[in-house]
Every structure is written in structure tokens, then in C-alpha cells.
Amino acid sequence: MNIAVIGLGLIGGSMALELKQKGFCNYVIGVDNNKEHSESALELKIIDETCSIEEAIKKSELIILSTPVNVSSKIILSILNNIENQILMDVGSTKNELIEKIKSHPKRKNFVATHPIAGTEFSGPSAAHLGLFKNKVTIICDQKDSSSIALDRIKEIYDVLEMKIIFMTAKDxxxxxxxxxxxxxxxxxxxxxxxxxxxxxxxxxxxxxxxxxxxxxxxxxxxxxxxxxxxxxxxxxxxxxxxxxxxxxxxxxxxxxxxxxxxxxxxxxxxxxxxxxxx
Amino acid sequence: MNIAVIGLGLIGGSMALELKQKGFCNYVIGVDNNKEHSESALELKIIDETCSIEEAIKKSELIILSTPVNVSSKIILSILNNIENQILMDVGSTKNELIEKIKSHPKRKNFVATHPIAGTEFSGPSAAHLGLFKNKVTIICDQKDSSSIALDRIKEIYDVLEMKIIFMTAKDxxxxxxxxxxxxxxxxxxxxxxxxxxxxxxxxxxxxxxxxxxxxxxxxxxxxxxxxxxxxxxxxxxxxxxxxxxxxxxxxxxxxxxxxxxxxxxxxxxxxxxxxxxx
Known part of the structure; x- marks a missing residue:
């Protein structure tokens, strides 16, 4: 499976590394506005190629949105406008504003809102590493608004990352x-x-x-x-x-x-x- | 050498353990108002015996005052009143009030004010352990007010504990x-x-x-x-x-x-x- 990672920071980069190592995906397409980050992620073999968001979406079955929360809020509508059957997940630290933005979008069900509670005080692709998520907790929000296919796929990701999943409303x-x-x-x-x-x-x-x-x-x-x-x-x-x-x-x-x-x-x-x- | 440790908590207890293990002293007399602490320190072989402060002072060449700072302030005068040639050091986290209290005492020179910057969020003799002080910093305050004999002895202690010594006024x-x-x-x-x-x-x-x-x-x-x-x-x-x-x-x-x-x-x-x- 091909996945796209939009935002090649600590979380997106670490997910890419781990999901590929564990065989969940075999090809990772990375997107980042910051050229240095893209190049560094390529060098570090976190991603296999880099291209535009539109292209990355076309080439992937699953998209991980791991940009800062204001960027995610800005670009999520255009991502949803571009997907067909792809599944989209985010990993941001705030959930309600993002979800409000897309609540009436016809592709809402393709999206799963998540927050893996993992991280360090360091950032960027060079901070990415294996094992970041192991035995930690991730939160899936408003799961009833996601399709069961999308939800199952995202649960599978967090199982592969060895995280404990808990469910909550975005507001809570x-x-x-x-x-x-x-x-x-x-x-x-x-x-x-x-x-x-x-x-x-x-x-x-x-x-x-x-x-x-x-x-x-x-x-x-x-x-x-x-x-x-x-x-x-x-x-x-x-x-x-x-x-x-x-x-x-x-x-x-x-x-x-x-x-x-x-x-x-x-x-x-x-x-x-x-x-x-x-x- | 015999030493007395007054206050058998994390710092006093850890010092006793380490100074004996490294051969700086061969006998430790412990004093603590809290009977459970004294008994636990005996059981854990942090101290060799327990007795009253007066007796402990008589039997020791060096006294480590490691009670909470308000207790130290309360009892330091009576300790100084009881010493002859013994050296007294404290290890408290505040220095000025203690030092003010004894500034005109005839035995002021026998005292060295110190603050080893080491500790954990745990307390009591059961929290005491070897290696607590290694490679950390200790502060000696107002060193000019201590005799050179007392000062050299205390420096020796901190060398044995492998701490870096810095000097400062109590106010600073x-x-x-x-x-x-x-x-x-x-x-x-x-x-x-x-x-x-x-x-x-x-x-x-x-x-x-x-x-x-x-x-x-x-x-x-x-x-x-x-x-x-x-x-x-x-x-x-x-x-x-x-x-x-x-x-x-x-x-x-x-x-x-x-x-x-x-x-x-x-x-x-x-x-x-x-x-x-x-x-």
C-alpha cells in the first residue's frame, strides 16, 4: 500500500518510519512546504518521494495529515475535495475546529480524527524515530462520523504502532x-x-x-x-x-x-x- | 571517623550511605525525631546507632545537619552551644536565615553552610541511595566565615561525593x-x-x-x-x-x-x- 504523509515533522515522520518498517505500507509519499524538511526526509529514508499534495493524494490509498493544526484546518477541505475512496486521518492536538470545518462535507466519512499522545520537545524530520508511539495512548474522536471501513483501517494503524486507542468526542x-x-x-x-x-x-x-x-x-x-x-x-x-x-x-x-x-x-x-x- | 547525621531523609541518608561506603567515615550516628525514620535507617544500615542530639554531637567529629530548613534554624544554636572542636555542616535549600541566626556565635567558624543540588521528589530514609550526588553541583555559602580546617573537611566530603563545588554568598x-x-x-x-x-x-x-x-x-x-x-x-x-x-x-x-x-x-x-x- 502507498501512503501519503502531509507534514514531515516528528509525528508524521515517525509514523512513516514505523508503518513502513512494520510492513503496513511499502511506499511513502511525503509532502512538506518546507523544502529542507522534504529533502531531509528523503535523505533519512523516511519517505520514498516528494511531490505536490494533489499528486500525493492521487497516488495513495491513505493520507496522514500531520501539519500544525492551523495548516490542517486550512487545507483539509481541499484535501477532501480531491479524494475519491482514499482514507484521510489527522494527528493534531486540537480537534473541534478541524471537525467543524468539514462536518457537512460529502467525504466526511472518509476522515478519521485522531490524536496520538506521543511526542518530544524536538521537531522536524530529524527528530523522527522508531518506537515513539509504543505503549502510548491515541484518541479517536467522533468515531460515529467516520465510515466503518475508514475507522477499521485507522485502528489497524494504531495497532501496528502498538498504541492503546480510546474514544472521545472532539469537544471533550x-x-x-x-x-x-x-x-x-x-x-x-x-x-x-x-x-x-x-x-x-x-x-x-x-x-x-x-x-x-x-x-x-x-x-x-x-x-x-x-x-x-x-x-x-x-x-x-x-x-x-x-x-x-x-x-x-x-x-x-x-x-x-x-x-x-x-x-x-x-x-x-x-x-x-x-x-x-x-x- | 565518626559522623553524626541529624535528619535521616533523602539527603542525610544518602550522604551517610555514600560517605561510609567510600571510607570517609566508619561509624554513623543518626538522629531523627521521627522514630519510624530512625528505625528504618537502622534497618537499612544507613546508620549504626541512634541517640539524642547531645550524645551524637559528643561522639562525633563531624555533624551533618539535614533536617527541614525550619528545624535547622531552630536547633542550630543549641548544636553550636554543644560543640567543642567538631565541624558542623548543613545541607538546606535556603541559607540566609540560618546564617543570620548564628553570625555572632563564638563557634560560627566551625560551621560550613552548604547546599548540594541533588534530590528527587521522594523523601525519607527509604528514598536514600548511593550515587545521588555524583557529578552534580553543591554550593558553599559565605566560606570566609568558616575556618579553613572546617572548610577543607567539607570540601573533602564533596570531593568524596564527586560533586562540583561552587561558592556564593548566602544572599545570592x-x-x-x-x-x-x-x-x-x-x-x-x-x-x-x-x-x-x-x-x-x-x-x-x-x-x-x-x-x-x-x-x-x-x-x-x-x-x-x-x-x-x-x-x-x-x-x-x-x-x-x-x-x-x-x-x-x-x-x-x-x-x-x-x-x-x-x-x-x-x-x-x-x-x-x-x-x-x-x-
């Missing part, structure tokens, strides 16, 4: 993502900014940064091309969690400012509840 | 710690609180938490016994960085609220600067 997905993923990124970006504001002498950070700081700030290495569109597309949910988060920080601020030990103890003890949820 | 230490360590903990605690507020159904967190969330929230497992006193002792510096941090979060909030892509891009790109500093 976007709410949970804001709480469990998007806010972590804003928190890390802001932490990096604060520390760099103060620590003009980088040596202090290097010398004093224990592993605690490193893990908390790791996501601040993530790129704007991916994250600015996510923050815009999931605006409503993100503002809700951001306000809640700033509220918690202010609770810490007040407790510290008032030397209120019992309030601090309560806040920390309550936060420790996360131990029961994550190992 | 506390400012940098607020920025590089303490704020990371407040950020993590608050993130855990926000997510748990929303995600009443814990399965959603478990299912959707990618490794990004896990690393950002890891420090939220840290215990109140250690952190409430740190937040209180380093209040002024922590409030400064907390206000700066909340300011950055509000910058993200405004940019998202106004769909201001260029502002979001700038914030993220600036935050990416952390890549140059941390690997």
Missing part, C-alpha cells in the same frame, strides 16, 4: 487536552521566561539547575509553529485552565505572603494527590 | 534558588491542583497524560515538611519570582485572548532560549 478531547497538555506547555514557557529574565548570567542556571528545574522547563523547548496554532484553536478551554492555574499560584502567593503555614501545607498536601494518579 | 544563593528551584515547585504544585480540579475522573489524566505533563508535574509529589519551610524562609525572593512568573502567564493569557499570533510566537521563541542554556 479539546477540554481534556487543555488541562492535561496545553497548560503544561504554557507553564514551562513562562517558567523559562521568568528564569531568563533574572538569570542574565547563564552560568547560574547551568550551575544551579537541579533535575527538578530541568524537567519542569523541558517543554519550553517546544516550537512556536506547532504551539501558537494550538493555543489559538483551543482558546476557550485554555483560557479556562489558565485562569484556574493563575488562581492556584495566587493561593500560594497569599499563603507565602501571610506566612500561613497551614494554608501552604494544605495546598502541597492536596497537590500530592497527583501521586495516586501518576506513578 | 537564596535569590538564585528562588528562580531556579523554588518556583519550579510552586509551578508544579499549582499545575497538579488545577488538573485535579477539573479532571474529577482520574482515568482522563491517566489516559491523556503524555510524558510532557508527567515531567512538568513531577515535583508536585514533593512533601510539605520540606517545602513549606523553604517557602517561608525564602519568602522575599520567592514572591519576586512568583510575581514575575504570574506576569508571564498573563502575557500568554492576553495573547491567546486577543488571538495575537505574533505575540504568542515572540513569547515562545524567547522561551526557546532555554535550549541554549540547558541541553
Amino acid at each position: 478531547h479539546d477540554v481534556h487536552s487543555a488541562y492535561v497538555s496545553h497548560i503544561s506547555h504554557i507553564s514551562s514557557f513562562s517558567l523559562a521566561l521568568s528564569v531568563m529574565d533574572k538569570e542574565k548570567d547563564e552560568k547560574n542556571i547551568l550551575n544551579m539547575a537541579g533535575s527538578g528545574f530541568e524537567s519542569t522547563v523541558r517543554l519550553a523547548k517546544s516550537n512556536k509553529e506547532m504551539w501558537t496554532p494550538i493555543f489559538n484553536e483551543n482558546k476557550k478551554n485554555i483560557l479556562e485552565v489558565l485562569d484556574n492555574y493563575i488562581g492556584k499560584l495566587n493561593a500560594f502567593r497569599d499563603a507565602i505572603n501571610n506566612n500561613n503555614e497551614s494554608a501552604l501545607n494544605s495546598l502541597i498536601q492536596e497537590a500530592n494527590g497527583i501521586k495516586k494518579i501518576l506513578k | 544563593h537564596d535569590v538564585h534558588s528562588a528562580y531556579v528551584s523554588h518556583i519550579s515547585h510552586i509551578s508544579s504544585f499549582s499545575l497538579a491542583l488545577s488538573v485535579m480540579d477539573k479532571e474529577k475522573d482520574e482515568k482522563n489524566i491517566l489516559n491523556m497524560a503524555g510524558s510532557g505533563f508527567e515531567s512538568t508535574v513531577r515535583l508536585a509529589k514533593s512533601n510539605k515538611e520540606m517545602w513549606t519551610p523553604i517557602f517561608n524562609e525564602n519568602k522575599k525572593n520567592i514572591l519576586e519570582v512568583l510575581d514575575n512568573y504570574i506576569g508571564k502567564l498573563n502575557a500568554f493569557r492576553d495573547a491567546i485572548n486577543n488571538n495575537n499570533e505574533s505575540a504568542l510566537n515572540s513569547l515562545i521563541q524567547e522561551a526557546n532560549g532555554i535550549k541554549k542554556i540547558l541541553k
Whole structure:
């Protein structure tokens, strides 16, 4: 089977590598606006050829849309306009805006909305690697709006990638993502900014940064091309969690400012509840 | 040599294990208010015996004070009152308040203020382990106020633990710690609180938490016994960085609220600067 991968980043590139290695497909056509990415993906043997989107769609049975979420929203209608029997899936971190855009499209049933929860703070085809998805979770959204043929095919992909599939509405997905993923990124970006504001002498950070700081700030290495569109597309949910988060920080601020030990103890003890949820 | 370790937690316990294994000392006397901790440290062979502080001081040549910072501040004067030629070091995460307390004590020179930057989100003697300190950084504060004999001995300890030593005033230490360590903990605690507020159904967190969330929230497992006193002792510096941090979060909030892509891009790109500093 031929597949097309539109967007040759960490996720699209890693999927291409893994699906070919595992024999799900034998030929991968890659499309990326960024010439360097296309060339790098060819060199790294992530893809077998590169061409225009239209050509890639014609030559493939299955298309993986793995561009930043704003690009996906922009091009998904024209992709659907060009497909006949092909199956289209996306892998974006926000779902509702994309799905709203195509809800009355005659080819809606050929599309499956998915979000494999895998990734690192690195990006581009050079970050792609085998094993990225193994034993992680992927979400399929609004599955009733996809045909059973399309759905079965996409489930097969995620089985090949050794991911656990869970099902959710696109709306619920976007709410949970804001709480469990998007806010972590804003928190890390802001932490990096604060520390760099103060620590003009980088040596202090290097010398004093224990592993605690490193893990908390790791996501601040993530790129704007991916994250600015996510923050815009999931605006409503993100503002809700951001306000809640700033509220918690202010609770810490007040407790510290008032030397209120019992309030601090309560806040920390309550936060420790996360131990029961994550190992 | 006999050493006394007052406070048998992760840091004190790990030091005892490592210093004995490497032959720096051959007998460790442990002191801890918490009976379970003392017994567990005996069972785990972290210490050879347990007794009162006064006795432990008498029997030892060197004393490691590794209690939570508020306890250290409370008991340091009485320890100094009891020592003759013994050397005392602490390992706390805040330094200025402790040092202020003893600045005119006749035995001030027997004391060396240190902060090994090592640790995990776990606590107690059962968390103690060999190798915790290797290749990490320790800070010695206000070294001119310690005698050269005491200082040389403590440097020897950190050499044995294979740590890199850097020197700083206690005041500078506390400012940098607020920025590089303490704020990371407040950020993590608050993130855990926000997510748990929303995600009443814990399965959603478990299912959707990618490794990004896990690393950002890891420090939220840290215990109140250690952190409430740190937040209180380093209040002024922590409030400064907390206000700066909340300011950055509000910058993200405004940019998202106004769909201001260029502002979001700038914030993220600036935050990416952390890549140059941390690997």
C-alpha cells in the first residue's frame, strides 16, 4: 500500500518510519512546504518521494495529515475535495475546529480524527524515530462520523504502532487536552521566561539547575509553529485552565505572603494527590 | 571517623550511605525525631546507632545537619552551644536565615553552610541511595566565615561525593534558588491542583497524560515538611519570582485572548532560549 504523509515533522515522520518498517505500507509519499524538511526526509529514508499534495493524494490509498493544526484546518477541505475512496486521518492536538470545518462535507466519512499522545520537545524530520508511539495512548474522536471501513483501517494503524486507542468526542478531547497538555506547555514557557529574565548570567542556571528545574522547563523547548496554532484553536478551554492555574499560584502567593503555614501545607498536601494518579 | 547525621531523609541518608561506603567515615550516628525514620535507617544500615542530639554531637567529629530548613534554624544554636572542636555542616535549600541566626556565635567558624543540588521528589530514609550526588553541583555559602580546617573537611566530603563545588554568598544563593528551584515547585504544585480540579475522573489524566505533563508535574509529589519551610524562609525572593512568573502567564493569557499570533510566537521563541542554556 502507498501512503501519503502531509507534514514531515516528528509525528508524521515517525509514523512513516514505523508503518513502513512494520510492513503496513511499502511506499511513502511525503509532502512538506518546507523544502529542507522534504529533502531531509528523503535523505533519512523516511519517505520514498516528494511531490505536490494533489499528486500525493492521487497516488495513495491513505493520507496522514500531520501539519500544525492551523495548516490542517486550512487545507483539509481541499484535501477532501480531491479524494475519491482514499482514507484521510489527522494527528493534531486540537480537534473541534478541524471537525467543524468539514462536518457537512460529502467525504466526511472518509476522515478519521485522531490524536496520538506521543511526542518530544524536538521537531522536524530529524527528530523522527522508531518506537515513539509504543505503549502510548491515541484518541479517536467522533468515531460515529467516520465510515466503518475508514475507522477499521485507522485502528489497524494504531495497532501496528502498538498504541492503546480510546474514544472521545472532539469537544471533550479539546477540554481534556487543555488541562492535561496545553497548560503544561504554557507553564514551562513562562517558567523559562521568568528564569531568563533574572538569570542574565547563564552560568547560574547551568550551575544551579537541579533535575527538578530541568524537567519542569523541558517543554519550553517546544516550537512556536506547532504551539501558537494550538493555543489559538483551543482558546476557550485554555483560557479556562489558565485562569484556574493563575488562581492556584495566587493561593500560594497569599499563603507565602501571610506566612500561613497551614494554608501552604494544605495546598502541597492536596497537590500530592497527583501521586495516586501518576506513578 | 565518626559522623553524626541529624535528619535521616533523602539527603542525610544518602550522604551517610555514600560517605561510609567510600571510607570517609566508619561509624554513623543518626538522629531523627521521627522514630519510624530512625528505625528504618537502622534497618537499612544507613546508620549504626541512634541517640539524642547531645550524645551524637559528643561522639562525633563531624555533624551533618539535614533536617527541614525550619528545624535547622531552630536547633542550630543549641548544636553550636554543644560543640567543642567538631565541624558542623548543613545541607538546606535556603541559607540566609540560618546564617543570620548564628553570625555572632563564638563557634560560627566551625560551621560550613552548604547546599548540594541533588534530590528527587521522594523523601525519607527509604528514598536514600548511593550515587545521588555524583557529578552534580553543591554550593558553599559565605566560606570566609568558616575556618579553613572546617572548610577543607567539607570540601573533602564533596570531593568524596564527586560533586562540583561552587561558592556564593548566602544572599545570592537564596535569590538564585528562588528562580531556579523554588518556583519550579510552586509551578508544579499549582499545575497538579488545577488538573485535579477539573479532571474529577482520574482515568482522563491517566489516559491523556503524555510524558510532557508527567515531567512538568513531577515535583508536585514533593512533601510539605520540606517545602513549606523553604517557602517561608525564602519568602522575599520567592514572591519576586512568583510575581514575575504570574506576569508571564498573563502575557500568554492576553495573547491567546486577543488571538495575537505574533505575540504568542515572540513569547515562545524567547522561551526557546532555554535550549541554549540547558541541553
